[in-house]
Amino acid sequence: MSAAMNVLVIGVGPHTHLNHLPALAAAQDAGLAGTVTGVDLPHAAACAVEYGTPGRPRRMPVTPVQPFPASRSALPDAVRRVLEDVVGRDRIGAVVVATEPSVHLPYALWAMERGLPVLLDKPLTVHPGASTDPAAAQTIADDFDTLLDAYRTARRRHPKMVVSVLSQRRWHPAFRRVRELIAEVAEATNCPVSSVQSSHGDGQWRLPDELVDLSYHSFDRGYGKAAHSGYHHFDTVPWWLAAGERPGKEIDEIEVHATCTRPSDVLAQLTVADHARLLPAFAGRNPYTEQDLLDLTAGYGEVDVFLNVAYRNRGRVMALGNHSLAHTSFSQRGPLPPAAGGLYKGNGRIGQEIHIVQQGPFQALHLQVLQTLHRDDEGIDPRAVGGADHIELHVFRNNQMRPDWQRHRTLTFADLIQGSGDSTVLPTQRSARTCAVTEFLGHLNGRIGRSELASDLADHRRPARLMSAAYLSMARRAANNGRPTSPVVLDFHRAVSPAERSLAALGVPR
Incomplete structure (x- = not known):
C-alpha cells in the first residue's frame, strides 16, 4: 500500500470550498491524503483557506497564478513555472482541477504531461461563446479527443496514471x-x-x-x-x-x-x-x-x-x-x-x-x-x-x-x-462527491483497483x-x-x- 499523496488543488473558489475541501479533509483523517495545497488567481490567493472536519480545523496555503485567455490549450510559461515550483516544494503526488471549466484543458494537460494523476471536475471543458458560436461548441467534442490522446500518452509513460472525472452521480447510490x-x-x-x-x-x-x-x-x-x-x-x-x-x-x-x-x-x-x-x-x-x-x-x-x-x-x-x-x-x-x-x-x-x-x-x-x-x-x-x-x-x-x-x-x-x-454512502450529492474523492485517492494508495474506478x-x-x-x-x-x-x-x-x-x-x- 502506498503512502498518502500530497494533493494540489487548482482553483479554490466557492465550489471547491463546498465540495472538494470537506472530502479532502475526510481523506486526510483517513490517511488517504497528505498535505493539501491550493493554487488560484491572485484575488483568491490573498490568504490561506480554512477547511477541515469537526474538531480538526486546517489551513490550506494558496499560491497565486496570473489569469490567461481561455482560448489557450497550453499553460503560459509563467503559470507553468509557478506550478512546477509548488510541485517540487510540496512533493505533490496528485492534482485536483477545479477551476473555471474554460481553463480545465491546459491544467489537465499539464498534469498528465507531468505524470500527476488528476481528479478533473465536470464539465471536461467549455469555451466562451459556446451557445452562440458553432466553432466553440464543436471544440467541446474535439477537446475530449485531445484529453484522451494525452491520457494514452501519459499512461504509456506512467502506467499508474489515472484521470478520474468528478461527475458525482456515478457514485450516488x-x-x-x-x-x-x-x-x-x-x-x-x-x-x-x-x-x-x-x-x-x-x-x-x-x-x-x-x-x-x-x-x-x-x-x-x-x-x-x-x-x-x-x-x-x-x-x-x-x-x-x-x-x-x-x-x-x-x-x-x-x-x-x-x-x-x-x-x-x-x-x-x-x-x-x-x-x-x-x-x-x-x-x-x-x-x-x-x-x-x-x-x-x-x-x-x-x-x-x-x-x-x-x-x-x-x-x-x-x-x-x-x-x-x-x-x-x-x-x-x-x-x-x-x-x-x-x-x-x-x-x-x-x-x-x-x-x-x-x-x-x-x-x-x-x-x-x-x-x-x-x-x-x-x-x-x-x-x-x-x-x-x-x-x-x-x-x-x-x-x-x-x-x-x-x-x-x-x-x-x-x-x-x-x-x-x-x-x-448516503443517497446525497455531498456523500457521492466525498465517495468520488475517496475512490480517487484510494486507488492511488493501492486500496482500489483500476477496474473499480467509476468515472475514468x-x-x-x-x-x-x-x-x-x-x-x-x-x-x-x-x-x-x-x-x-x-x-x-x-x-x-x-x-x-x-x-x-x-x-x-x-x-x-x-
Missing part, C-alpha cells in the same frame, strides 16, 4: 441502483432502455440587475446551465443507456435538437416592472432600464435549455430522450439582497429533479428528488417529500410476464444507503459529445437569427468498450 436495475432487465429480456425523460430545476431566481452585476458560472461568457449542472445529465443518461445495451443494439449516433431561453426571454417572462411591483425596494436599487439589460446581456449564455435526443444504432432509434435543464424553476428566494457569497448556493436555490426510464414493456423506473429548503426546527422530515434530503425510486415491472417480478416497489432514502460504517476519463466521450451537440444546436440557431435549424447529428461510439478496459486498451503493455 440511487443513480447506481437505477443502472443496476436496467442491466438486470436487459440481461433477462435483451431489451435496451427505450426512452428517458429527465428534468432538473435549481430554483435560481436572479433579479434583472443581477444578470449583469453578479457573475455566476461564467454565464456572462456565453454559456450557462448546460455547462455546469447540465453536464450531470449529459453524463448520467448515456451511462444508464449503456447498462441496457445488448449485442447489435449499441448506440452509435445521436440526433439532438436544443431550445433555450436567454436573458431577453427571461426579461419578457418577468419584466423589470414586474420585479418593481413584487419587490418594492427593487426600483431604488436597479440602475438599469430594460433596454440597458437587453444590450448588456446580448452575448450571454443560456438560462434554460431543453433537448430532444434520438439515440440510434445503425440508423434505427434505440431510445428517445427528453432532457429539461432549468434555472427558471421553483425557488425559495424571498429577500431582495442576494445571499452573501454569490449565487452558487443560497438565494432560494434548491435541488429538484425527476427521471423516468422506460425499458420497453418490461420496466419503468421513476427517480424523484423533490426537495425544499427548511430549518431543522420546522418539524419537517428531511427525507420526506419536500424535505431537504428527499429522494425516492419507484420500480415498476411486468409481473404478468414474469410472476417472480414485483409489480411495484418504492425505495426510500433508507433503502438506498450503500455500505456501512466508514464505507457508508475514457468513459466520458459520450457525455462530452452530447454536451457539444447541445451547444451546437443552440449556437446554430443563434447564428440563424433565432430561427430553427436542422438537428445536430454526431457519432456516439464509446472511447473504449467495457471489454477493453485494461492497460492494453490504452496502449500500455499488459
Whole structure:
C-alpha cells in the first residue's frame, strides 16, 4: 500500500470550498491524503483557506497564478513555472482541477504531461461563446479527443496514471441502483432502455440587475446551465443507456435538437416592472432600464435549455430522450439582497429533479428528488417529500410476464444507503462527491483497483459529445437569427468498450 499523496488543488473558489475541501479533509483523517495545497488567481490567493472536519480545523496555503485567455490549450510559461515550483516544494503526488471549466484543458494537460494523476471536475471543458458560436461548441467534442490522446500518452509513460472525472452521480447510490436495475432487465429480456425523460430545476431566481452585476458560472461568457449542472445529465443518461445495451443494439449516433431561453426571454417572462411591483425596494436599487439589460446581456449564455435526443444504432432509434435543464424553476428566494457569497448556493436555490426510464414493456423506473429548503426546527422530515434530503425510486415491472417480478416497489432514502460504517454512502450529492474523492485517492494508495474506478476519463466521450451537440444546436440557431435549424447529428461510439478496459486498451503493455 502506498503512502498518502500530497494533493494540489487548482482553483479554490466557492465550489471547491463546498465540495472538494470537506472530502479532502475526510481523506486526510483517513490517511488517504497528505498535505493539501491550493493554487488560484491572485484575488483568491490573498490568504490561506480554512477547511477541515469537526474538531480538526486546517489551513490550506494558496499560491497565486496570473489569469490567461481561455482560448489557450497550453499553460503560459509563467503559470507553468509557478506550478512546477509548488510541485517540487510540496512533493505533490496528485492534482485536483477545479477551476473555471474554460481553463480545465491546459491544467489537465499539464498534469498528465507531468505524470500527476488528476481528479478533473465536470464539465471536461467549455469555451466562451459556446451557445452562440458553432466553432466553440464543436471544440467541446474535439477537446475530449485531445484529453484522451494525452491520457494514452501519459499512461504509456506512467502506467499508474489515472484521470478520474468528478461527475458525482456515478457514485450516488440511487443513480447506481437505477443502472443496476436496467442491466438486470436487459440481461433477462435483451431489451435496451427505450426512452428517458429527465428534468432538473435549481430554483435560481436572479433579479434583472443581477444578470449583469453578479457573475455566476461564467454565464456572462456565453454559456450557462448546460455547462455546469447540465453536464450531470449529459453524463448520467448515456451511462444508464449503456447498462441496457445488448449485442447489435449499441448506440452509435445521436440526433439532438436544443431550445433555450436567454436573458431577453427571461426579461419578457418577468419584466423589470414586474420585479418593481413584487419587490418594492427593487426600483431604488436597479440602475438599469430594460433596454440597458437587453444590450448588456446580448452575448450571454443560456438560462434554460431543453433537448430532444434520438439515440440510434445503425440508423434505427434505440431510445428517445427528453432532457429539461432549468434555472427558471421553483425557488425559495424571498429577500431582495442576494445571499452573501454569490449565487452558487443560497438565494432560494434548491435541488429538484425527476427521471423516468422506460425499458420497453418490461420496466419503468421513476427517480424523484423533490426537495425544499427548511430549518431543522420546522418539524419537517428531511427525507420526506419536500424535505431537504428527499429522494425516492419507484420500480415498476411486468409481473404478468414474469410472476417472480414485483409489480411495484418504492425505495426510500433508507433503502438506498450503500455500505456501512466508514464505507457508508448516503443517497446525497455531498456523500457521492466525498465517495468520488475517496475512490480517487484510494486507488492511488493501492486500496482500489483500476477496474473499480467509476468515472475514468475514457468513459466520458459520450457525455462530452452530447454536451457539444447541445451547444451546437443552440449556437446554430443563434447564428440563424433565432430561427430553427436542422438537428445536430454526431457519432456516439464509446472511447473504449467495457471489454477493453485494461492497460492494453490504452496502449500500455499488459
